[in-house]
Amino acid sequence: MKKELICIRCPIGCRLSAEWKGDFEELNISGNRCPRGAEYAKQELRDPRRIVTAVVPCNSVLQPCIPVRTDRELPKHLIDRLLNILYRSRVEIPVRKGDIFIENFENSNANVIFSSTITR
Amino acid sequence: MIQEETFDVTVIGAGAAGLAAAAVTAAAGKTTIVIDREDRPGGILRQCIHNGFGLRYFKEELTGPEYAEQAAEKAEKAGANLRLGATVLDMKKEPDGTLLLLVLSPGDGVRKIRSLAVILAMGCRERNRGNLAIPGSRPAGVFTAGAAQKLLNMEGILPGKKAVIVGSGDIGLIMARRLRWSGIKVEAVVEIMPYPAGLTRNIVQCLNDFGIPLYLEHSVVNILGRERVEGVEVAPLKDGIPQTERKFHIDCDTVLFSVGLIPENELSSSVGVALNPSTGGPLVDSGYETGVPGIFAAGNVLHVHDLVDFVSEEAEHAAQMVIRRLNGETAPGGTFPVKVESNLKYVVPNRCRNGQDTRFAFRSLIVTNDAELEAEQNGKIIWKRHYNYIRPAEMIIVDLKAEQLKEEGELTFRLKKGEKI
Incomplete structure (x- = not known):
């Protein structure tokens, strides 16, 4: 091949x-x-992998959504599944940059973490 | 009476450049204020939620918001004051040589801010449909890539359902992936040049990963629709002229423009700072000082960068030069001009001084994998370097040492294309 x-x-x-x-x-x-x-x-x-970034709606008075990312590359076939979950989620603030939002997504060893600190 | 405040250094813009510059001047004990019209620091980085930033400057791969937060922390820890939600209305040079800004903010109303030095760090803005003169009606659904990025990433609003992206700059490519990951179809990216404007890896991970077609040497010749965009007409180019008899239709309700950036210098011009037509940014000396003594510039307001890490580095470097000027160790201006010819679009700085370490930044006009960049002064080649990889999308940076710049005399850089393609 x-x-x-x-x-x-x-x-x-x-x-x-x-x-x-x-x-x-x-x-x-x-x-x-x-x-x-x-x-x-x-x-x-x-096993193709990519870092995934997205935004999730949150209850901050400053901004309607908060950026998130995977902390390591995620297998490509899991990306759409993760995005579907993220877009249906809602974040309760306060959150800090680096805090884990979703732990070990589908046993990929990749966590979803917040890319930004929002306290109000 | 309008209340007046005094600082050693005023930085205009709290993006990557402003924050990096302020961190350096504040750490050196210079009282520093950073003014930004947004409510949070970070500038355009805050809406660039994708990864790929910071490998050079922070030694780790970050998203835009993470880079912004770290840069702001660094500036605040060093003791810089951030004045957010504040707009600079006017800037003028006082007879005593100080610089006086008129600043408007909701908290303080109108205030005067006086300082010994101003660092311009306002960044750049996007070229738009008006700059391209694309025919057609004026329906809703036409955005610059950055405006659509702000809608999606900051406001959580989808700009449409089916998009065509005009121009293959990195912002457009990043947005193609972002749209796809948000459930929006991307029908095509249309580029007038025979090669993509953005980085190859963005072609791979933002277009190829999703099977999005890239039409090189094609142009959008019409935008259709009355209330809302209904489609675009695309034609191949021959010698830069659209072959309208071969035009084809693409259905879409959204058109994004990713067609280049322009340094934002209205404020600079109003105070008499002369601009370089090749960059759209101020003409500066090797100390990053503009033609108006005491006013310095760094980052995208000076020339558009491709990597934010280089913006931060340049701003730090400029801030060091500001400190030296405030300490009376250097003088404004330069002793000789710096020029470019053959295949180079521009050089920063435009004047430099012998016996001083100097960083030069260039942008190429050509695509090549075999080239030699050389510097000539007083009829002698004083420096040269071979390059295996030159692209207009990627800035070239050259650091020359004081001992390489011993003499005075006009310095000319040229890029000579080699045999290989």
Whole structure:
């Protein structure tokens, strides 16, 4: 099998080429200018993940919603499920930046945390 | 009588640049006030809820609101005063050399703020439909990408149901993903240039991840609809001219423009600060001082940056220079001009001084993976560096040491394209 990828680990955006046999055996990555490119390709082929950011409605007098993020990359197939839950939630303030909103979402090891402090 | 306050340094704008500058001047013992019209510090960062900020400046990957909060904490800890919800109405240079601002805020009414130095840190604003002269009617549903970002991320309001994004700048790409993650369809991103304006990784994670088509060398030639946008007409370009016989229709109720940023300098101009037509920002010397002594500039008000980390760094650097000026260690102006030619759009600063460490920032006009940037002075090449990766979307930064800038004489930078593509 063969697949072309573009690395997203830094702004350069190396064009990677991955070749493998069967279930990602003898996986060979080329085109990367640094080791992070190979790491990215291996992860992206087997189990693509992304940081997810969104806003959740809250009861602050200052702003109608509060920004949240996952504290690590979430498997791509879980993203829509997480967003659905977030958009149906409501946050009670006060909250502090870094506080956990949802712990270990679907056993992904990723928590959803607040990106902003809102106290009133 | 209008109440008057006095500070060593007044910073206008509490975004990334203003907060970083204020943290440095306050930490050096200079009384510092930061004025911002918003009720919370952070500027545009607060609506940029996506990650990717801070790797360089804070050594960790942050979202915009996190970066804003950390920058504000840093400034306040250093002792800077934040005056929020306050608008600068007027700025003038007094006969004694001090700078007098007229500031309006709900809490204090109108006040005078006098200082020895002003740091301009007002950032930039978006180019809009008017700047592009796109034909068509004037229905609801046309936004700049940043305005739609504010609606979605700050107000929690969906701008529409089906969108087309004009321009492939990073804000537009980020918004494409944001719209999709908010349940809004994104039908296309339309870019007039043959290459995307934004970073490749944003093409991958904001467009390719969602199968959003990117039309390069295409232009929106018409916006349709009376009350609300009903669609756009898109045509391919040939030598920059729309091929209207090949135009096609895209159904949508929302059009976002991500077509570039302009430094916000109405206030600067009103006090006589001369602007550089290539950047839209003030002409400055290597001390970040504008043509009006005592007025300095840093961040997007000076030239539009692609990374906020560089904004913070530049503002810190400018603040160091402000401190040195206030301490009488440097003089305004420069001893020789700095120019750019061949393939470079601009350079900051525009004048510099020999025997002084200087940071130069450039933007390229060309896309290349093989180029040499060189500096010529008095007929000699005094510095050069090879680059494997040059894009107009990415700023080039060069730090030259005092010993590399020994002589006086006009300094010219040029970018020479190599053999490789």
